[in-house]
Amino acid sequence: MILTESFYTRKDVVKIAKELLGKVLVTNIDGIQTSGMIVETEAYAGVGDKASHAYGNRRTNRTEIMFRNGGSAYVYLCYGIHHLFNVVTNVQDVPHAVLIRAIEPLEGIEYMLERRNKEKLTPALTAGPGAMSAALGIVTSHTGLLLRDDAIYIEDRGIKVPAKDIVAATRVGVAYAQEDAMLPYRFYIKGNKYVSKGKGL
DNA sequence: CAAACGATTTTCT
């Protein structure tokens, strides 16, 4: 079943990040359906989190999406090249989000390979936030879409991830966040090949 | 209005 608004509007973004592991992210873009199981996420706890774009209640045109009610997509362009896909959580005016960092390809693998200009399936196809977005066809113009729309949604296919297979670690690429960079806000499925290497693990 | 920078990936040495 497709996750409903009540899944996203809960207040514990760290818990949601953990629960998203094993869920299936589906995109329907340009008439092509592609999907993959989420194997790696990161929580961004809004106002009090220096690594978040919304730290200190910073409200700009770009971050406005995060202040919405949970269940929207927040797509951000990084380094002018990479489209990073986030899920907005919590209720209106609380800018929490979960960055989806990696998936294990399920459907439409041939189209993902084509989008990424690759010949054969390797973990590099979807391991990492920029790579994953490219494979699924996600771009910044999808920001603000509801995750209940046809274009992008997340569903529960009954995949259960045992608690012992969920690993908590520090987030990637947020060294500038000082003490908040030490928080165990990154979660991934132990042993899964499609988990990104990151930089400091 | 101009300048600096980044929740990354790829490629070259």
Add this chain to the structure above:
DNA sequence: GAAAATCGTTTGG
């Protein structure tokens, strides 16, 4: 292992 690619957002003048 190191550096480049590349542009929207943010911040300062």
